[in-house]
Amino acid sequence: MDKAERRQALLRAARTVFSEKGYHEAKVDDIVALAKVAKGTFYLYFPDKRSVFGELVRGLFSRLGGAILRVDPSADVEAQVKHNIRAIVAVLLDDPALTSILLSHAAGLDPAFVKELRAFRQEVKLLLQQSLAEGQRLGVIEPGDTELYATFTIGALKEVLFENALEEQARPRERIVTALHDFLRRGYLRMDPAAGLAARGPEGERAAPATGDAPGEAPERVSPSRGRRARSRGD
Amino acid sequence: MDKAERRQALLRAARTVFSEKGYHEAKVDDIVALAKVAKGTFYLYFPDKRSVFGELVRGLFSRLGGAILRVDPSADVEAQVKHNIRAIVAVLLDDPALTSILLSHAAGLDPAFVKELRAFRQEVKLLLQQSLAEGQRLGVIEPGDTELYATFTIGALKEVLFENALEEQARPRERIVTALHDFLRRGYLRMDPAAGLAARGPEGERAAPATGDAPGEAPERVSPSRGRRARSRGD
Amino acid sequence: MDKAERRQALLRAARTVFSEKGYHEAKVDDIVALAKVAKGTFYLYFPDKRSVFGELVRGLFSRLGGAILRVDPSADVEAQVKHNIRAIVAVLLDDPALTSILLSHAAGLDPAFVKELRAFRQEVKLLLQQSLAEGQRLGVIEPGDTELYATFTIGALKEVLFENALEEQARPRERIVTALHDFLRRGYLRMDPAAGLAARGPEGERAAPATGDAPGEAPERVSPSRGRRARSRGD
Amino acid sequence: MDKAERRQALLRAARTVFSEKGYHEAKVDDIVALAKVAKGTFYLYFPDKRSVFGELVRGLFSRLGGAILRVDPSADVEAQVKHNIRAIVAVLLDDPALTSILLSHAAGLDPAFVKELRAFRQEVKLLLQQSLAEGQRLGVIEPGDTELYATFTIGALKEVLFENALEEQARPRERIVTALHDFLRRGYLRMDPAAGLAARGPEGERAAPATGDAPGEAPERVSPSRGRRARSRGD
DNA sequence: GATGAATGAGCTTTCATTCAT
DNA sequence: AATGAATGAAAGCTCATTCAT
Numbered sequence: 001m002d003k004a005e006r007r008q009a010l011l012r013a014a015r016t017v018f019s020e021k022g023y024h025e026a027k028v029d030d031i032v033a034l035a036k037v038a039k040g041t042f043y044l045y046f047p048d049k050r051s052v053f054g055e056l057v058r059g060l061f062s063r064l065g066g067a068i069l070r071v072d073p074s075a076d077v078e079a080q081v082k083h084n085i086r087a088i089v090a091v092l093l094d095d096p097a098l099t100s101i102l103l104s105h106a107a108g109l110d111p112a113f114v115k116e117l118r119a120f121r122q123e124v125k126l127l128l129q130q131s132l133a134e135g136q137r138l139g140v141i142e143p144g145d146t147e148l149y150a151t152f153t154i155g156a157l158k159e160v161l162f163e164n165a166l167e168e169q170a171r172p173r174e175r176i177v178t179a180l181h182d183f184l185r186r187g188y189l190r191m192d193p194a195a196g197l198a199a200r201g202p203e204g205e206r207a208a209p210a211t212g213d214a215p216g217e218a219p220e221r222v223s224p225s226r227g228r229r230a231r232s233r234g235d
Numbered sequence: 236m237d238k239a240e241r242r243q244a245l246l247r248a249a250r251t252v253f254s255e256k257g258y259h260e261a262k263v264d265d266i267v268a269l270a271k272v273a274k275g276t277f278y279l280y281f282p283d284k285r286s287v288f289g290e291l292v293r294g295l296f297s298r299l300g301g302a303i304l305r306v307d308p309s310a311d312v313e314a315q316v317k318h319n320i321r322a323i324v325a326v327l328l329d330d331p332a333l334t335s336i337l338l339s340h341a342a343g344l345d346p347a348f349v350k351e352l353r354a355f356r357q358e359v360k361l362l363l364q365q366s367l368a369e370g371q372r373l374g375v376i377e378p379g380d381t382e383l384y385a386t387f388t389i390g391a392l393k394e395v396l397f398e399n400a401l402e403e404q405a406r407p408r409e410r411i412v413t414a415l416h417d418f419l420r421r422g423y424l425r426m427d428p429a430a431g432l433a434a435r436g437p438e439g440e441r442a443a444p445a446t447g448d449a450p451g452e453a454p455e456r457v458s459p460s461r462g463r464r465a466r467s468r469g470d
Numbered sequence: 471m472d473k474a475e476r477r478q479a480l481l482r483a484a485r486t487v488f489s490e491k492g493y494h495e496a497k498v499d500d501i502v503a504l505a506k507v508a509k510g511t512f513y514l515y516f517p518d519k520r521s522v523f524g525e526l527v528r529g530l531f532s533r534l535g536g537a538i539l540r541v542d543p544s545a546d547v548e549a550q551v552k553h554n555i556r557a558i559v560a561v562l563l564d565d566p567a568l569t570s571i572l573l574s575h576a577a578g579l580d581p582a583f584v585k586e587l588r589a590f591r592q593e594v595k596l597l598l599q600q601s602l603a604e605g606q607r608l609g610v611i612e613p614g615d616t617e618l619y620a621t622f623t624i625g626a627l628k629e630v631l632f633e634n635a636l637e638e639q640a641r642p643r644e645r646i647v648t649a650l651h652d653f654l655r656r657g658y659l660r661m662d663p664a665a666g667l668a669a670r671g672p673e674g675e676r677a678a679p680a681t682g683d684a685p686g687e688a689p690e691r692v693s694p695s696r697g698r699r700a701r702s703r704g705d
Numbered sequence: 706m707d708k709a710e711r712r713q714a715l716l717r718a719a720r721t722v723f724s725e726k727g728y729h730e731a732k733v734d735d736i737v738a739l740a741k742v743a744k745g746t747f748y749l750y751f752p753d754k755r756s757v758f759g760e761l762v763r764g765l766f767s768r769l770g771g772a773i774l775r776v777d778p779s780a781d782v783e784a785q786v787k788h789n790i791r792a793i794v795a796v797l798l799d800d801p802a803l804t805s806i807l808l809s810h811a812a813g814l815d816p817a818f819v820k821e822l823r824a825f826r827q828e829v830k831l832l833l834q835q836s837l838a839e840g841q842r843l844g845v846i847e848p849g850d851t852e853l854y855a856t857f858t859i860g861a862l863k864e865v866l867f868e869n870a871l872e873e874q875a876r877p878r879e880r881i882v883t884a885l886h887d888f889l890r891r892g893y894l895r896m897d898p899a900a901g902l903a904a905r906g907p908e909g910e911r912a913a914p915a916t917g918d919a920p921g922e923a924p925e926r927v928s929p930s931r932g933r934r935a936r937s938r939g940d
Numbered sequence: 941g942a943t944g945a946a947t948g949a950g951c952t953t954t955c956a957t958t959c960a961t
Numbered sequence: 962a963a964t965g966a967a968t969g970a971a972a973g974c975t976c977a978t979t980c981a982t
Binding site for chain 6: 284
């Protein structure tokens with residue numbers, strides 16, 4: 001096994017372990033055990049634990065960066081949007097292990113690394129936001145707060161991919177793409193603009209109290225049941 | 236200071252420390268220092284570090300559970316939806332510290348606890364999904380995959396709240412509520428059904444290749460810049 | 471490059487590295503890097519790290535042994551003494567790297583090796599002591615404790631060479647030789663036996679208390695200033 | 706056992722272990738084993754291994770600094786010199802363990818600490834040198850290179866104390882003081898200035914070759930015997 | 941109840957040494 | 962002979978948890 005292969009093997013092992021246990025619970029011992037090398041070997045290929053993690057995340061970043069196209073408003077916008085959705089989904093679905101690291105386990109690292117993660121998030125968001133603003137000028141995007149739209153979009157996308165990474169759902173890729181696209185295009189709440197308003201009558205946009213309940217009724221509340229946590233040790 | 240107060244003081248301190256440092260970087264020493272009690276005292280009120288964390292999270296859950304109403308399809312659906320959005324936003328915005336823990340730092344805990352978190356997520360999602368299905372029967376929800384709709388919705392909501400918890404954005408609460416509601420109601424992609432179809436012509440929903448690019452063009456790619464990670468020590 | 475050359479190259483590299491970093495900080499990696507051979511090659515020529523060190527030290531020993539002459543009391547003693555001083559100085563000044571190892575870095579080795587170093591020191595000292603005793607019989611050495619005289623002499627010599635090895639001082643060799651010789655011949659405290667006693671009056675050799683101060687005065691004390699130690703890592 | 710006692714116990718244990726094994730070979734495990742506490746306890750009292758060592762050395766420094774008096778040339782110089790010798794000897798003989806650390810094991814520490822040690826050495830030396838220069842003006846010190854005199858003196862003193870620390874010699878304190886004082890006062894080489902020159906005749910200060918031997922004779926060489934070093938492991 | 945000193949398992953990282961090529 | 966990748970025993974240090982006072 002040559003150096004590059006060994007390095008790959010270690011990266012693969014690290015990816016698996018990180019995604020299963022999260023950064024802190026992943027021990028170098030776990031990684032080398034999975035890669036079937038001695039502990040010292042790990043440090044022949046990476047200067048420390050953090051750097052493997054960083055390398056994995058950065059690899060995912062650059063694959064994402066390589067997949068996303070800046071939307072050209074003079075061409076077919078819808079197709080481009082769909083392409084981007086599809087490309088992002090493809091990259092992340094292809095690497096559920098890393099995706100789940102990125103989306104949920106990335107905490108507690110050193111501040112500089114966390115900063116890097118955030119910077120990436122903001123970059124992606126800014127890009128999306130600018131595309132939406134451009135789209136508004138062209139009349140293909142609804143008026144409204146483009147920043148919030150960007151946030152919602154990213155959130156929706158992340159959640160789908162996160163579920164997938166958790167292996168709770170293994171949805172056909174194209175179904176995700178289509179559904180997300182539809183969702184972004186028309187939402188799902190069908191409040192017939194005319195009929196709706198008419199039907200609801202004058203009470204209109206009655207603001208429900210932010211906390212507390214609507215008075216005079218005993219609405220059914222949702223109470224999450226309690227699970228039990230197991231004992232092990234330490235931290 | 237009586238028992239209950241002391242307990243509250245510890246919980247408050249723990250919440251602050253957890254949200255500032257994440258679960259692993261938060262040391263019991265930090266918590267007791269902030270609460271101004273001795274280390275041993277901590278263990279008089281909680282069996283271990285994990286359990287404080289669990290208690291905090293469960294508290295947030297139950298506040299959420301208490302705020303969400305099961306949608307009654309015979310009454311004003313839109314108002315109820317908006318109420319729910321508003322209620323969830325209210326609970327989570329009121330406790331950004333815990334929210335950020337929940338959304339990003341919750342990794343690396345023992346499997347049983349992670350399971351509990353997941354169970355809660357699924358419960359919430361199932362509830363939403365059922366409401367959406369009911370809504371479809373009543374014609375107030377677009378046809379489509381209710382599960383994906385639920386996922387998208389939760390993701391959009393999470394992301395907005397996450398940004399808030401990160402203090403990147405401090406948006407007026409009602410603006411979030413309204414924007415999210417609008418977003419769910421009509422999306423933002425305006426592809427005029429008639430014009431759009433006409434414009435796109437017969438090729439219809441041409442599937443762009445999932446990976447790889449459209450041929451014959453050199454589209455602008457997005458390349459996230461690289462940050463540097465700092466050295467500190469160890470893990 | 472033949473075997474002997476390679477061996478020499480390794481010894482030279484080791485000497486440099488040991489003298490720059492001390493035994494423990496000197497890594498086998500440093501040595502082979504400087505010698506431009508592979509790590510495994512090192513172990514082809516030496517059984518282990520310690521043995522290179524031992525060989526270097528032993529080489530210095532034997533050069534010293536070869537330089538020192540047993541003083542023949544029937545010949546010109548002073549010249550012989552001076553010769554010996556000169557010879558020792560020559561050997562050690564020619565190899566400041568090794569000298570500094572020997573004088574300051576030689577700690578923390580395995581007990582057997584330390585024993586060997588001590589044995590050498592004692593041998594040299596015994597030799598000197600015997601010469602001094604002989605000299606006393608011949609009337610060319612002051613009466614007094616020859617063992618202490620030997621110790622003082624060795625110490626004075628070591629210190630001068632040590633300073634040189636530290637590169638704090640680069641003194642002309644002959645000046646060292648002459649000064650040391652003068653020092654050994656007459657010391658430097660000039661307490662004119664007659665005048666001195668007269669001047670000091672009857673109190674004579676008042677013994678100052680070994681610890682504590684002479685009463686009734688507040689003599690100026692010497693207080694070394696404090697430096698700060700830097701943080702690096704580990705050991 | 707209260708905090709101060711425990712701290713002392715750890716310092717004592719560290720002193721013993723350091724002086725027996727040198728800094729690098731002394732393991733924190735050794736220290737805590739000797740002090741009969743758990744490893745963690747060590748770190749309750751000292752931030753790291755280096756700092757105990759530093760504290761020990763600094764303690765010795767300050768005891769030395771406290772013992773040495775700046776020589777007042779208007780008073781009885783000889784007595785003051787003797788006092789200083791006596792004081793230094795007292796401090797160092799009282800703590801042979803630390804003395805041996807200071808004199809031989811102090812290598813391989815982090816550069817900043819080594820610098821501190823050197824600074825102390827230079828301070829002491831400078832003090833002595835200045836006193837000697839002053840003495841020369843007053844006619845109580847022989848003309849000559851005061852810096853070399855200072856170096857010789859320190860070396861002689863160190864060596865005596867070092868031997869003592871090694872437990873090779875347990876000499877009565879006052880004998881050391883007297884012998885050193887005598888040594889400094891008149892050396893030991895008795896070359897009767899007048900007779901000597903006459904006796905030696907015209908050959909005077911014939912310079913023996915710096916290396917190589919006087920020709921025409923086969924002088925007896927000193928060859929240190931070889932010891933054997935034992936095998937253990939590693940470094 | 942409250943305290944905080946003591947504990948020790950466990951972690952990351954280093955590096956002398958080995959050995960297949 | 963030469964190489965350099967692989968090894969794994971140790972080391973320093975951390976911190977959740979315990980327990981005598």
